[in-house]
Amino acid sequence: ELSHRFDAIFNRLRGHGKLSEDNIAEAVRDVKRALLEADVNYRVVKKFTAAVQEKALGAEVLQSITPGQQFVKIVHNELTQLMGGNERPLKLHANRMNVVVLAGLQGSGKTTACAKLALYFRKQGHQPLLVAADTQRPAAIDQLETLGKALGIPVYADRGKKTLQVVEGALSRARSEGSSLVIIDTAGRLHIDIEMMGELKEICNAARPDEIFFVADAMTGQDAVNVAEQFYHEIHFTGSILTKMDGDARGGAALSILDVTGVPIQFVGVGEKSDALEVFHPERMASRILG
Amino acid sequence: LGSEGSFDDDFYSALEDALISADIGVELSTNIIDGLKERIRRDKIATAPEAYEAMKALLVEQLQVHRLDEDFPPKPWVILVVGVNGVGKTTTIGKIAHELRGKGKSVMLGAVDTFRAGAIEQLRIWAERTGSEFIAQHDGADAASVAFDAMEAARARNVDVLILDTAGRLHNKINLMNEIEKILRVIRRNTPHAPNEILLVVDATTGQNAMKQVAVFNDVLGITGLVITKLDGTAKGGVALALAKTYRLPIKKIGVGEGIDDLQDFNAPTYIEAMFG
Ligand SMILES: Nc1nc2c(ncn2[C@@H]2O[C@H](COP(=O)(O)OP(=O)(O)OP(=O)(O)O)[C@@H](O)[C@H]2O)c(=O)[nH]1
Numbered sequence: 425e426l427s428h429r430f431d432a433i434f435n436r437l438r439g440h441g442k443l444s445e446d447n448i449a450e451a452v453r454d455v456k457r458a459l460l461e462a463d464v465n466y467r468v469v470k471k472f473t474a475a476v477q478e479k480a481l482g483a484e485v486l487q488s489i490t491p492g493q494q495f496v497k498i499v500h501n502e503l504t505q506l507m508g509g510n511e512r513p514l515k516l517h518a519n520r521m522n523v524v525v526l527a528g529l530q531g532s533g534k535t536t537a538c539a540k541l542a543l544y545f546r547k548q549g550h551q552p553l554l555v556a557a558d559t560q561r562p563a564a565i566d567q568l569e570t571l572g573k574a575l576g577i578p579v580y581a582d583r584g585k586k587t588l589q590v591v592e593g594a595l596s597r598a599r600s601e602g603s604s605l606v607i608i609d610t611a612g613r614l615h616i617d618i619e620m621m622g623e624l625k626e627i628c629n630a631a632r633p634d635e636i637f638f639v640a641d642a643m644t645g646q647d648a649v650n651v652a653e654q655f656y657h658e659i660h661f662t663g664s665i666l667t668k669m670d671g672d673a674r675g676g677a678a679l680s681i682l683d684v685t686g687v688p689i690q691f692v693g694v695g696e697k698s699d700a701l702e703v704f705h706p707e708r709m710a711s712r713i714l715g
Numbered sequence: 716l717g718s719e720g721s722f723d724d725d726f727y728s729a730l731e732d733a734l735i736s737a738d739i740g741v742e743l744s745t746n747i748i749d750g751l752k753e754r755i756r757r758d759k760i761a762t763a764p765e766a767y768e769a770m771k772a773l774l775v776e777q778l779q780v781h782r783l784d785e786d787f788p789p790k791p792w793v794i795l796v797v798g799v800n801g802v803g804k805t806t807t808i809g810k811i812a813h814e815l816r817g818k819g820k821s822v823m824l825g826a827v828d829t830f831r832a833g834a835i836e837q838l839r840i841w842a843e844r845t846g847s848e849f850i851a852q853h854d855g856a857d858a859a860s861v862a863f864d865a866m867e868a869a870r871a872r873n874v875d876v877l878i879l880d881t882a883g884r885l886h887n888k889i890n891l892m893n894e895i896e897k898i899l900r901v902i903r904r905n906t907p908h909a910p911n912e913i914l915l916v917v918d919a920t921t922g923q924n925a926m927k928q929v930a931v932f933n934d935v936l937g938i939t940g941l942v943i944t945k946l947d948g949t950a951k952g953g954v955a956l957a958l959a960k961t962y963r964l965p966i967k968k969i970g971v972g973e974g975i976d977d978l979q980d981f982n983a984p985t986y987i988e989a990m991f992g
């Protein structure tokens with residue numbers, strides 16, 4: 425299902441019988457503008473539109489009697505391929521203890537996402553343990569404890585202990601209680617904060633997680649590329665969660681993150697409540713980005 | 716050399732990329748480049764460094780929005796802080812409180828976010844850290860009623876400044892925008908001169924969606940100023956330029972970290988220098 429912007433590009437092309445290279449170039453410029461306005465990083469846009477232009481200049485489009493339709497199909501396919509090309513199931517095992525770590529910039533929605541994942545996986549039969557390993561934000565522990573309590577899901581916390589001590593303590597408790605899914609909340613941090621990125625690496629080394637989720641805000645602009653690249657470089661996260669998708673941001677950051685890391689977006693946050701978590705749909709995201 | 720012919724398409728294209736990568740947005744970036752070409756012609760600019768400085772000067776011009784401060788502020792001076800989720804409202808309030816306390820003002824913080832887990836406790840900690848008074852009810856209480864209580868308490872305790880923290884809310888959620896509108900009405904009914912400031916907090920990492928945020932919040936409440944946070948990251952906060960141009964709203968403060976002192980006055984040349992130094 426195509427969006428308004430796509431219709432506009434399509435209709436402009438449809439006016440022509442067969443397409444010239446100029447027609448294609450103009451349509452590609454339209455797509456470029458649409459993606460930039462949707463917050464896709466300009467480097468990702470250049471790469472994407474170059475690929476589209478190359479395919480669009482092929483015989484298929486130039487000799488087609490419905491070239492407009494062909495062009496739109498190419499764009500949509502390229503986009504959906506990029507969005508969903510890396511899809512893979514989560515590496516969580518049925519009969520043992522699994523560990524996931526959530527990381528990302530300040531305010532991206534990690535703590536909320538931890539509670540959402542806990543509920544999601546409990547519904548699938550897991551026994552989650554939430555871990556309040558953000559030892560620096562004022563009332564971060566309170567926040568996770570309140571969320572866990574409302575869901576009836578245990579939260580491991582140890583006020584006054586350092587982050588790594590909390591992680592070790594949590595793993596220990598998880599093992600003795602038979603938790604099947606340890607979900608570790610971490611403090612928001614800048615990708616350029618060497619000390620905090622170092623701490624994050626240490627958390628991952630200690631936790632040996634099965635999945636590391638990079639949590640990103642859907643309204644992030646051009647900077648998404650820099651942040652994702654750096655986080656990936658430091659901790660090789662295995663999945664992303666795109667939050668606040670219930671907003672009206674086009675979400676181009678998703679394309680940037682996917683393009684620059686090759687790591688799949690596994691979930692999207694669609695609200696503030698703990699049940700507001702959905703599995704990522706590449707097709708839907710592609711339409712949304714194109715506006 | 717010296718006419719517009721001395722700079723080729725690649726030069727302008729590279730500048731345009733730099734503008735776009737700073738989140739200035741496609742349309743404004745194009746306008747800036749057009750303005751730059753005009754200025755290069757007018758001033759017969761011949762070298763790349765000079766052209767670059769001319770572009771920065773153009774950007775600074777975009778950001779100049781003036782609004783006079785009160786000479787004799789009423790008491791309590793009421794600041795309502797709003798914005799979408801996770802942008803840094805609560806932390807910014809702590810920083811502003813600290814700054815005001817440093818100037819000898821008495822400050823009260825009102826916990827009007829009664830929705831999010833841990834929100835009241837988070838603000839209470841900032842009140843403690845800054846030696847500010849604190850007023851709250853309980854999780855799930857009616858937000859407007861806490862705002863009312865805070866107004867009454869601020870007057871009763873004769874505080875200089877009352878800062879109200881509100882829940883993050885996405886601007887496309889009609890019920891949440893109705894709620895903040897109701898909170899504003901309750902404040903106004905209680906004290907006609909209040910609120911004296913309505914600050915919208917915007918995250919510097921936000922892309923073009925910031926335009927929609929400002930549009931809606933401004934439409935519903937009438938924003939008096941912006942705070943741009945998280946400029947200590949690598950995001951350039953370029954969307955501030957389109958915001959200044961479109962809404963003529965002053966940027967009052969910028970957030971440059973998570974600490975109590977990490978708040979600065981907005982300064983246009985400094986902002987642009989940090990963006991394109
Ligand atoms: N509307 C909406 N709000 C969300 C979503 N996810 C998180 N939030 C809100 O975003 C704000 C920030 O969420 P947190 O979970 O505290 O973010 P965080 O990444 O843990 O923040 P730090 O720990 O400070 O880095 C809160 O107001 C959440 O309720 C979402 O999918 N939709």
Ligand SMILES: Nc1nc2c(ncn2[C@@H]2O[C@H](COP(=O)(O)OP(=O)(O)OP(=O)(O)O)[C@@H](O)[C@H]2O)c(=O)[nH]1
Nearest residue numbers: 530531800801802803804805806883945970971972
């Ligand atoms: N690096 C950096 N982090 C900031 C800045 N301002 C706030 N933060 C962090 O951003 C996160 C969110 O801040 P909050 O003050 O809770 O944001 P909020 O807008 O009140 O969030 P909600 O009430 O959930 O909507 C916290 O981790 C803060 O420490 C800033 O200027 N720089």
Ligand SMILES: [Mg+2]
Nearest residue numbers: 534535558564
């Ligand atoms: Mg958190």
Ligand SMILES: [Mg+2]
Nearest residue numbers: 804805828834
């Ligand atoms: Mg808050």
